[in-house]
Amino acid sequence: MADLPPLREVIARHGLSASKALGQNFLLDAQLLDRITAVPGDLHDRAVLEIGPGPGGLTRALLKAGARVTAIEMDRRCLPALAELEIAFPGRLRVIEGDAMKLDHDAIMGEPYAAVANLPYNVGTALFTGWLSAEEWPPRWTSLTLMFQQEVAQRIVAQPGTDAYGRLAVLTQWRSTARLAMKVHRSAFTPSPKVMSAIVHLEPAAMPDGVSPRVLERVTEAAFGQRRKMLRQSLKGIPGALGTLEALAIDPQRRAETLSVAEFVAVARELS
Numbered sequence: 001m002a003d004l005p006p007l008r009e010v011i012a013r014h015g016l017s018a019s020k021a022l023g024q025n026f027l028l029d030a031q032l033l034d035r036i037t038a039v040p041g042d043l044h045d046r047a048v049l050e051i052g053p054g055p056g057g058l059t060r061a062l063l064k065a066g067a068r069v070t071a072i073e074m075d076r077r078c079l080p081a082l083a084e085l086e087i088a089f090p091g092r093l094r095v096i097e098g099d100a101m102k103l104d105h106d107a108i109m110g111e112p113y114a115a116v117a118n119l120p121y122n123v124g125t126a127l128f129t130g131w132l133s134a135e136e137w138p139p140r141w142t143s144l145t146l147m148f149q150q151e152v153a154q155r156i157v158a159q160p161g162t163d164a165y166g167r168l169a170v171l172t173q174w175r176s177t178a179r180l181a182m183k184v185h186r187s188a189f190t191p192s193p194k195v196m197s198a199i200v201h202l203e204p205a206a207m208p209d210g211v212s213p214r215v216l217e218r219v220t221e222a223a224f225g226q227r228r229k230m231l232r233q234s235l236k237g238i239p240g241a242l243g244t245l246e247a248l249a250i251d252p253q254r255r256a257e258t259l260s261v262a263e264f265v266a267v268a269r270e271l272s
């Protein structure tokens with residue numbers, strides 16, 4: 001591996017001013033990027049899909065950790081900077097120009113992969129939802145390591161009985177393990193966004209048998225749509241739901257935020 005020029009120098013040389021329209025906030029601190037790269041564990045010779053490499057800060061760290069990286073970037077201004085990394089790490093980086101929302105990641109990767117991304121929050125959330133609702137389970141991705149707005153990260157990993165607990169927690173945790181791996185201060189980004197960020201790390205868990213994702217979505221939507229109401233009120237529009245609560249000995253006077261993920265899954269299984 002050749003010595004790499006400092007990232008700031010690469011950005012200046014290629015005139016990569018951050019585009020607001022593309023949600024660009026770059027991470028330039030090499031130590032921080034190494035810590036993020038350590039979250040998915042040993043990456044030596046692992047296939048990694050990075051979405052939105054930008055000028056390539058995280059990409060460098062992944063390559064230094066020994067990963068084989070496929071990076072999808074839609075801003076063609078970043079391609080020359082990424083091409084320098086392709087030369088510095090021969091045969092270990094493949095750059096694809098395109099919109100990651102429109103591409104079939106499994107087909108591109110062709111083997112199980114860890115996905116890593118620091119993306120604009122709207123794109124990150126949409127991709128996350130897509131990855132989590134994969135038809136095939138376990139999915140082709142073996143882990144997701146994703147940057148979110150801190151408040152969204154807290155909702156993903158939230159436990160029952162907390163304000164952050166809701167649909168996002170249930171729909172994430174019913175078939176994956178999710179942890180908040182590290183918080184990232186807004187000052188770590190160039191330019192600094194208004195909000196704090198956090199990295200969430202997820203791995204697929206065994207999916208409970210006999211549960212329809214659609215039914216679980218419907219039940220959680222109804223229950224958390226009126227989260228301050230008792231279940232007997234919020235679920236009354238779902239045929240069979242109140243009888244199911246009784247059959248499962250779940251008190252219909254409870255509120256959505258007190259039900260565990262396992263209890264939501266049990267309700268959905270009965271109704272599926």
Ligand SMILES: C[S@@+](CC[C@H](N)C(=O)[O-])C[C@H]1O[C@@H](n2cnc3c(N)ncnc32)[C@H](O)[C@@H]1O
Nearest residue numbers: 024025026027052053054073074075099100118
């Ligand atoms: C927040 S910046 C982060 C850049 C770099 N990963 C870092 O950590 O410094 C997000 C990057 O995602 C790219 N991007 C945004 N939407 C995308 C999409 N739909 N498909 C591919 N790349 C996208 C942007 O062009 C930008 O380079």
